[in-house]
Amino acid sequence: xxxxxxxxxxxxxxxxxxxxxxxxxxxxxxxxxxxxxxxxxxxxxxxxxxxxxxxxxxxxxxxxxxxxxxxxxxxxxxxxxxxxxxxxxxxxxxxxxxxxxxxxxxxxxxxxxxxxxxxxxxxxxxxxxxxxxxxxxxxxxxxxxxxxxxxxxxxxxxxxxxxxxxxxxxxxxxxxxxxxxxxxxxxxxxxxxxxxxxxxxxxxxxxxxxxxxxxxxxxxxxxxxxxxxxxxxxxxxxxxxxxxxxxxxxxxxxxxxxxxxxxxxxxxxxxxxxxxxxxx
Amino acid sequence: xxxxxxxxxxxxxxxxxxxxxxxxxxxxxxxxxxxxxxxxxxxxxxxxxxxxxxxxxxxxxxxxxxxxxxxxxxxxxxxxxxxxxxxxxxxxxxxxxxxxxxxxxxxxxxxxxxxxxxxxxxxxxxxxxxxxxxxxxxxxxxxxxxxxxxxxxxxxxxxxxxxxxxxxxxxxxxxxxxxxxxxxxxxxxxxxxxxxxxxxxxxxxxxxxxxxxxxxxxxxxxxxxxxxxxxxxxxxxxxxxxxxxxxxxxxxxxxxxxxxxxxxxxxxxxxxxxxxxxxxxxx
Numbered sequence: 001x002x003x004x005x006x007x008x009x010x011x012x013x014x015x016x017x018x019x020x021x022x023x024x025x026x027x028x029x030x031x032x033x034x035x036x037x038x039x040x041x042x043x044x045x046x047x048x049x050x051x052x053x054x055x056x057x058x059x060x061x062x063x064x065x066x067x068x069x070x071x072x073x074x075x076x077x078x079x080x081x082x083x084x085x086x087x088x089x090x091x092x093x094x095x096x097x098x099x100x101x102x103x104x105x106x107x108x109x110x111x112x113x114x115x116x117x118x119x120x121x122x123x124x125x126x127x128x129x130x131x132x133x134x135x136x137x138x139x140x141x142x143x144x145x146x147x148x149x150x151x152x153x154x155x156x157x158x159x160x161x162x163x164x165x166x167x168x169x170x171x172x173x174x175x176x177x178x179x180x181x182x183x184x185x186x187x188x189x190x191x192x193x194x195x196x197x198x199x200x201x202x203x204x205x206x207x208x209x210x211x212x213x214x215x216x217x218x219x220x221x222x223x224x225x226x227x228x229x230x231x232x233x234x235x236x237x238x239x240x241x242x243x244x245x246x247x248x249x250x251x252x253x254x255x256x257x258x259x260x261x262x263x264x265x266x267x268x269x270x271x272x273x274x275x276x277x278x279x280x
Numbered sequence: 281x282x283x284x285x286x287x288x289x290x291x292x293x294x295x296x297x298x299x300x301x302x303x304x305x306x307x308x309x310x311x312x313x314x315x316x317x318x319x320x321x322x323x324x325x326x327x328x329x330x331x332x333x334x335x336x337x338x339x340x341x342x343x344x345x346x347x348x349x350x351x352x353x354x355x356x357x358x359x360x361x362x363x364x365x366x367x368x369x370x371x372x373x374x375x376x377x378x379x380x381x382x383x384x385x386x387x388x389x390x391x392x393x394x395x396x397x398x399x400x401x402x403x404x405x406x407x408x409x410x411x412x413x414x415x416x417x418x419x420x421x422x423x424x425x426x427x428x429x430x431x432x433x434x435x436x437x438x439x440x441x442x443x444x445x446x447x448x449x450x451x452x453x454x455x456x457x458x459x460x461x462x463x464x465x466x467x468x469x470x471x472x473x474x475x476x477x478x479x480x481x482x483x484x485x486x487x488x489x490x491x492x493x494x495x496x497x498x499x500x501x502x503x504x505x506x507x508x509x510x511x512x513x514x515x516x517x518x519x520x521x522x523x524x525x526x527x528x529x530x531x532x533x534x535x536x537x538x539x540x541x542x543x544x545x546x547x548x549x550x551x552x553x554x555x556x557x558x559x560x561x562x563x
Contacts, residue, residue, distance in 0.1 A: 167396060169361075172417070173389065176389040176391075177414065177417045190403060190404055192404075
């Protein structure tokens with residue numbers, strides 16, 4: 001091998017390694033920039049009032065996003081209550097009971113559903129819930145969020161369940177246990193960490209969704225008035241305030257954005273903690 | 281060259297006559313009639329007929345891939361759990377075909393338990409819960425003291441009680457391989473089966489643990505009927521009363537070559553193929 005070829009290879013190697021390093025660094029830098037910028041812009045409006053008081057009319061100083069924070073909580077709980085049982089059972093069905101052909105079909109459908117743009121899900125929820133009920137409502141937003149959540153929960157549950165070795169299933173069945181009891185008593189406990197991780201990831205995902213709420217939750221100036229009435233939500237309020245011409249509201253939008261990031265970050269850390277825990 | 285006489289003379293095949301005679305007159309508990317089993321389209325065993333004796337140890341021997349495991353999995357309908365697994369022929373338990381339409385395999389498996397090759401304690405459960413699993417997961421209601429009593433009895437029978445009685449709340453996965461396998465045996469006998477199927481229970485264990493399990497099997501045979509698949513011929517010779525020799529036919533399906541008392545199979549095989557196998561000429 002000539003000296004020239006060797007040098008060329010050595011430099012190519014260095015350049016490619018360097019490019020990969022830069023790409024990796026940029027992902028981290030992006031996150032740091034977003035976090036830092038949102039913090040810098042939002043910290044001014046972030047105070048105890050922001051968390052505990054309701055929005056004030058334009059022109060009045062102060063006010064906060066208490067109602068929207070509460071609204072987001074309600075929407076996340078609504079979505080979870082609707083989606084977790086369906087997603088879990090679908091995952092159990094695909095992993096434990098479906099024959100391979102059906103399983104492939106359901107898995108494919110879930111992947112497609114997970115890929116549908118969330119604005120489309122919002123329009124769909126508008127058509128099937130808002131229109132028949134003649135009102136924007138918390139419940140319609142819950143349905144939209146649940147539709148986004150189901151495939152995530154189903155796929156992660158299925159994958160965690162399939163990681164439980166087949167010898168466990170056989171050992172359970174050989175004891176004369178029905179398949180359902182074996183799944184509940186032996187297989188699900190073995191996959192619990194993975195299932196919980198999937199649920200938390202799905203919660204983090206829907207907590208920050210904005211588009212599906214536009215046609216469903218709508219937003220509300222009157223606080224939380226029940227599940228059949230429009231409801232405010234953190235991402236929605238950020239969207240409205242960010243478009244506002246008033247400086248005060250813009251700053252609150254930044255504070256809201258920062259709070260939302262904290263929320264999602266908190267859930268991610270919780271996920272880490274759950275999945276790092278060893279089996280008991 | 282090693283001959284059968286050498287094996288006997290060197291005491292590798294001890295006490296065959298006595299153990300065999302003990303069980304000479306016992307009646308059959310399972311009657312297999314013309315049993316064939318498939319995985320999808322692939323025939324795994326064909327036309328097996330034999331009678332398994334009650335309260336005796338029957339060993340199934342033969343080279344790899346001859347359908348030994350498939351055969352015993354057919355005896356408690358675990359074969360059909362595998363994807364595409366199905367059978368033809370019948371297996372009579374108390375003169376009733378276990379493949380009859382009105383037989384629920386879940387109920388059947390309480391009468392015919394099974395222990396697998398790889399020790400498989402439920403990792404999320406404690407030692408106590410592992411042994412009690414069969415009871416807790418099949419009954420809707422049991423008293424705590426009832427389960428405690430059965431767990432202790434089963435662990436004692438599985439010769440594991442003394443080793444684990446102080447750590448019943450620890451995970452079953454914390455035990456050694458041999459202990460785990462005895463835990464699985466305790467778990468199987470806790471549901472009071474009549475027959476215990478063992479699918480190469482010692483193949484993942486060291487010699488000392490293997491001997492413990494063999495002793496255990498001899499004790500259990502006083503109360504239970506035991507069918508054991510083993511690829512270890514010495515083990516079959518040491519523990520079993522009856523021996524079944526399987527081989528792969530030219531069409532790749534396993535078939536029963538010879539069935540008889542262990543002493544007869546090992547010292548005076550009728551079939552040339554049996555003799556070739558047990559003297560180590562192949563397999």
